[in-house]
Amino acid sequence: MAEIITFRPKFKTPADNLAELIAHCRDNIALYEDQGGFGVDEWKTTHKRQQSIRFSIYDGGLTGKQFTPLPDPYALIAKSYVRYKQHLNESSAISVVIVGLQAVCEALIAVHRDADILKIDGLVQRKVVEILDTRYPGSDRLAKYGGGLVTFYEFLREKGVAPALPMWKRPGHWKRGKSKAERTDPESRKWQEKRCPSMQEMLCLADCFYLAEKPQDLYWSSVCTLLMFAPARGSEPFVLTLNCIGQETDGSYYVSWHSRKGFGATKKWVPTPMVEPVKEAVRRLTEISKPARDAVQFAYQNPGKFMRHPDCTTPAGFPEDKPLNFDQFCAAMNMPKTAKGKINRGLKETTAWNQLAIATKWVKKILDGGPITYRRLAALTLEKYKGNDGRLKKDWPNLPDTDRPIWESLLLIRDNEFHADIATKLFSWDLPDVNRLNDQLGKRVAPTLFERFGLKDENGGEIYMSSHQPRVWLSTQAERGGMDDWRLARWAGRVNLKDNRHYNMMTRAEYIEKSRAVLGLETAPTALEAAKMKLPVTYESLGIDRIGVAVPTLWGMCVFNFAESPCRKAGDCMLCKDHVCIKGLPNTLERLKLLENHVATSLTKAKDAAGSGIFGADRWVTHLGWKLAHISTQIKRLEDPNVPDGAVLLIPPAHDPSPVKRALEARGHNTDMDTDSPDKVELSELRKLMGF
Structure with a gap:
């Protein structure tokens, strides 16, 4: 895990504190330095699906490669703030911060005609509100932008850059609007109908698990099954371990789970009808993930040694430092379907290497470093598959959000494991994410999990859903069944009980029926x-x-x-x-x-x-x-x-x-009440005397 480096101001002048803060964030924090650091105006997060961090002035919401960078000296504090904040806890929702930084820059120029953060004051804060009100009139997003500004202003005060900056809180009209699940306008009603899958769609998802035979279908349908026994976020199953299923003394089963958004480790109880499907899903995933788990364990426990796999053509005992020829390299990298298909096998060794380097950029890079050996391939493998995923790199060699090694991961697979045209990298490992799961369920990749089995909705149309929709369906069913808010929040892994309302998609007709049941009482x-x-x-x-x-x-x-x-x-x-x-x-x-x-x-x-x-x-x-x-x-x-x-x-x-x-x-007193006493006063009389 990366070292956390904090900055504490020395209570000099604001200008001195600002200079020291910028120097600290530029020179001591390494995050994004490999992308150019303070020398560039755009970074990308280290998440597997990267998010752009662009330090530009507001361009009307346009996107593209051309943009106008933030002016100096404001750009330096903006980059310092983002790098400092991200190195403490890297977030992919960084756009909220950037919008606030853009507005502050624009307000500084409008009020003081200078993009200098040392000139920030109450007038600038009021101008920021005016700018965002004009830019996003009546938007629910203003509540999030306001929260980001509160954090930024507090950062400036805490670090001594603007110690006299007035305390600021989000304007009253920047309130978070009602949840879409609670709104009654036509657009929200339409969204609610699409948000919660129908019973037919959920049964089709279960059918995928029953019909699956190929490894790809077995894997993804098993992941979906782990989202169907209890409400969960689509990213949460990917940090499960092999021994995740447990049983209490009373016979009830649970899955050791790590819920995100602050909830942490918990036991997700498995309803009795779902016990066997969940067990079978874990069994399938354990079997599918074994080759990848073996590969990562070998790479970690044998540094500098390349794992020999069935496609390797070198003889037993082949030295780690002996150069590989073209054929041996292609076999070790599982490249017969790609490299050999493009390169004429009759070419000389040097020509074949050159053509492969032209066709494949990473091969050229490794060739420039000298002869290719198994030892170099081992280092390349470890560097690539440990470092190309921010989740794995952060906690290496442990699985994210756990204290267990990555080779105990339940959902680990190999690179190109289910690719139809590219050979699987037998020496590799890869931890899929929620985006890959959504590709299997949604419209982005064809054929989807449902299309591969020819499953349709109740109207004969194609089925598309996101990984979050089973969570919505289960929460809605729990609401229909009368589950109390506390139990539902615990089951779903929600810290705030009020968040239950965002997942309750009961129809208007159901609410009317409930109202009639109460109002109709005689x-x-x-x-x-x-x-x-x-x-x-x-x-x-x-x-x-x-x-x-x-x-x-x-x-x-x-x-x-x-x-x-x-x-x-x-x-x-x-x-x-x-x-x-x-x-x-x-x-x-x-x-x-x-x-x-x-x-x-x-x-x-x-x-x-x-x-x-x-x-x-x-x-x-x-x-x-x-x-x-x-x-x-x-x-x-x-x-x-x-x-x-x-x-x-x-x-x-x-x-x-x-x-x-x-x-x-x-003390010998009689405490029994004499209900037949003539002095007894009727309750109605007492109520009358008390004004009830």
Whole structure:
């Protein structure tokens, strides 16, 4: 991993800090230096699918090779900022930063007639807003550009370049608009219909996995299967390892997954119907990836030694430093279909080399370095396949986002592995990315995965989708099934629960049907009905004579009166008389069984500790045993067929007396209520007195 080099200002004058910052970013940070560094006005990111970073003035949104560079001295701070920011965490979404830098440059010239960052002030900040408002009127992108400007201004203050620059925040009208999934305009409605695949299209994707026979189809259909058991981003399966499938003690299966966008490592639980398909997909990918894994492991563990493969024509024991002739080189590089097809085999050795160098640029480069040997080919192989992919180069020799070596990658293949006309490089390795997956599913490359099997949509048309659409479909199905937001976000690997709304493509008709189910009620719903319809569950529906609504928990509803005092149970709900379980409430029984297993495990450990004479362990045995008994009893009541759905189940009040009641009884007072007393006041009267 590249060394992180930070810059700390020495609190001299802004001009001195600026000069030191530029020198630091130009001389100490190597990122993009191989592309010309500060001497050029365009860089490309090191991602496999490179993104251009062009330091130019705004050209009206035109694209092309001709552009006008940013003027000096502003260009130096722009390049310094981008290089510093990218070397900390290289992003492919760099265009947001460039738009802001262009606007600041234009504002400096408009206000001060000089592209000098030392002259930036509040007037320039206001001019930037004016420029972007004119350039992108009413655009949702302004929210992103505003965020980029906040970061840039903070950078200038932090590095001492503009320490007096006013604090700036995004203008109020630069708000992020509603998600397209929530909009109701015709354009958004049309987008929503296309965004979520139909059931027919998803079944066709499953059919590809069933029908696959060729290695190319086996590979890509297996990758798609790993996107169909749980919502995931299309780039995430490519960092899976061989031992990614695991099983818990209760028999449930999961895939060890690394979700992007800050979520990190997690377990993606596999639904029971998808267990066997996921196992088969992993088996297929393990088999297909083996040659590539062997190649990269050999290259790493044997530096300076070229891996001999079946196409090599040199005899056993051929020295690593002995020059290769033309035929031996072509065989080692798996070039018979390319080089030999272009070059007359009757030519002399020197002429053949020269013609190959003319036809293939990289061959000319290696020939200029002297005689070609296996040792040089080994170095070339390691340099090319380690360095042509920014993901592999960054964490080499580990797989990105993991601490496992690249030769444990589940989805590793070889260069040209599935190419129809070019021979596979038997000594190579290659980690595909989401763009290659989208090529298999979309319109860019023909034939697609669906076209190779002749699969059509419900209207007989061709099927095209992106790798993100199975994620949308699964999220929508989860919303239809009533999955709660927290569980859905965890399942999908989303940090923010609010992001669920971007993937909910339920139709307008479905929302209307849900509304009718609520508005059509003639009587108050029961607690179970209200919970299933995601309505507030009132105390009255739970048999509690109090105004208000209950608080949902993992195992039921809390009816504790927080107006009297804070909760005294610290989340120990199953031992509280103010906690109710409702039979039929989704997920309640499963969660109680999971809690029962955890408490039983803790009880076993406490008993072992008590048997060893550890101080205080016996108290834990008493507490955990009491808790386990209540949990097990509630489970039996929920599983009892004689208990109707919707039944409200509480623990006996005597099992959880209040501190006040205990104190009164200790002093000999009677705490039982006399419900037949003539002094009893009706609840309706109390409400009337209180103004309800």
